Structures are given as C-alpha cells and as structure tokens.
Amino acid sequence: KQEVTQIPAALSVPEGENLVLNCSFTDSAIYNLQWFRQDPGKGLTSLLLIQSSQREQTSGRLNASLDKSSGRSTLYIAASQPGDSATYLCAASGYNFNKFYFGSGTKLNVKP
Amino acid sequence: EPEVTQTPSHQVTQMGQEVILRCVPISNHLYFYWYRQILGQKVEFLVSFYNNEISEKSEIFDDQFSVERPDGSNFTLKIRSTKLEDSAMYFCASSGGGYQETQYFGPGTRLLVL
Numbered sequence: 001k002q003e004v005t006q007i008p009a010a011l012s013v014p015e016g017e018n019l020v021l022n023c024s025f026t027d028s029a030i031y032n033l034q035w036f037r038q039d040p041g042k043g044l045t046s047l048l049l050i051q052s053s054q055r056e057q058t059s060g061r062l063n064a065s066l067d068k069s070s071g072r073s074t075l076y077i078a079a080s081q082p083g084d085s086a087t088y089l090c091a092a093s094g095y096n097f098n099k100f101y102f103g104s105g106t107k108l109n110v111k112p
Numbered sequence: 113e114p115e116v117t118q119t120p121s122h123q124v125t126q127m128g129q130e131v132i133l134r135c136v137p138i139s140n141h142l143y144f145y146w147y148r149q150i151l152g153q154k155v156e157f158l159v160s161f162y163n164n165e166i167s168e169k170s171e172i173f174d175d176q177f178s179v180e181r182p183d184g185s186n187f188t189l190k191i192r193s194t195k196l197e198d199s200a201m202y203f204c205a206s207s208g209g210g211y212q213e214t215q216y217f218g219p220g221t222r223l224l225v226l
Contacts, residue, residue, distance in 0.1 A: 102155040
C-alpha cells in the first residue's frame with residue numbers, strides 16, 4: 001500500500017518568498033503524482049500532474065518535480081502571494097493508476 | 113471550463129437512513145471516482161468506476177456502499193444504512209480515457225449522520 005507523507009504540516013511565509021513543499025511516498029511503482037490545492041471547506045483543485053515518465057511539470061509560478069527512485073516530489077511556488085494561502089495536497093497512485101493515496105497536506109499561509 | 117458538479121452540497125440524515133450522493137462528471141471523461149475526507153483526516157479513496165463497472169474499491173467500500181451510472185451523465189454513490197462514522201465530505205472525481213490523466217474533483221457533499 002502506498003503511504004504518502006507531507007512535510008511540513010504548516011508553513012507561514014511573507015509575501016514574495018519562494019517556497020518548497022515536500023511530499024514523500026513509499027512505493028516507487030507509481031503511475032502518477034498529482035498536486036492539489038484545497039481551500040477551507042472546499043473541493044480539491046488540481047494544480048499539476050506528473051506522469052511516472054516525467055521528472056517535472058510547470059504551470060505559471062508552480063513547478064513540481066518527481067524523483068521516483070528516492071520516493072519524493074516537491075512543489076515549488078515562486079514569488080508567493082496571499083492568494084496562495086491554502087492547504088496543498090500531494091496524491092500518488094500505486095500499482096493501480098485508478099487509485100490515489102493522499103498525504104495529510106501542508107497548510108500554507110502567505111502573509112501580506 | 114468543464115467541471116465536476118455534485119449535489120447536494122450538504123446533507124443531514126439520521127443513522128440507518130439511506131442517502132444518495134449525486135455527481136455529474138466532465139462530459140467526455142470515462143473514469144469516475146468517489147473519495148471521502150473525514151474532518152481532520154486524509155482524503156481516502158473509496159471506489160473507481162469504468163465501463164459501467166467497478167474497477168477498484170477500497171476496504172472502506174463495503175456492502176453498505178454502491179455506485180451507479182444511471183444515465184449518460186450522472187454518477188451516484190448510495191449508502192444503504194448510514195452510520196455515525198460515515199459523516200464526512202464526499203468527493204466525486206473524473207478523468208479522461210488514459211491511465212495517466214489528471215483527476216478532476218467536484219466541490220464535495222458534506223454528509224452529517226446524526
């Protein structure tokens with residue numbers, strides 16, 4: 001069974017800082033790893049999907065990397081803004097691409 | 113932009129009652145999922161559905177749960193006899209035809225069992 005861990009659990013930074021969120025997973029035989037954003041009481045917004053054959057994906061100020069051999073993914077957020085404040089979730093599939101295992105999330109607070 | 117929709121947004125029910133949670137996946141998607149998130153806990157996979165049958169289910173998805181695609185647009189999750197521990201946010205998701213495609217989530221249905 002895939003186990004997904006996210007560190008840190010919470011992070012507070014001043015506006016404008018670049019930051020890195022970490023995700024680790026136990027089973028390197030993954031198909032996909034997806035990063036989501038969750039606002040309080042809301043659904044999950046997909047940010048980036050990295051396929052197992054890829055090393056990174058970029059969307060605007062976001063860059064996600066994947067290192068299957070070490071069981072790690074990082075989400076890099078450049079020039080953070082108060083609107084980036086949310087919980088960021090990492091989800092990794094196991095041998096079955098249909099099934100995502102989620103981490104507990106990193107709660108990000110970007111201070112103006 | 114196409115999105116996954118879910119109804120109702122909130123549901124309160126008495127223990128032992130049946131509930132049906134409804135979802136409209138993105139129209140050209142072929143894979144459908146239900147996940148749940150108990151307050152303060154991780155999002156957990158419940159079931160995936162493809163080609164009108166369950167393709168994978170978790171140990172949580174016991175005989176009290178069932179899924180159905182009654183027509184070309186809706187995807188439902190039924191809980192036959194709700195328990196207090198079924199109280200959670202239930203998310204529906206869908207993805208396209210390939211095995212390495214993004215899963216898009218709906219806004220969720222918050223279920224409270226009293």
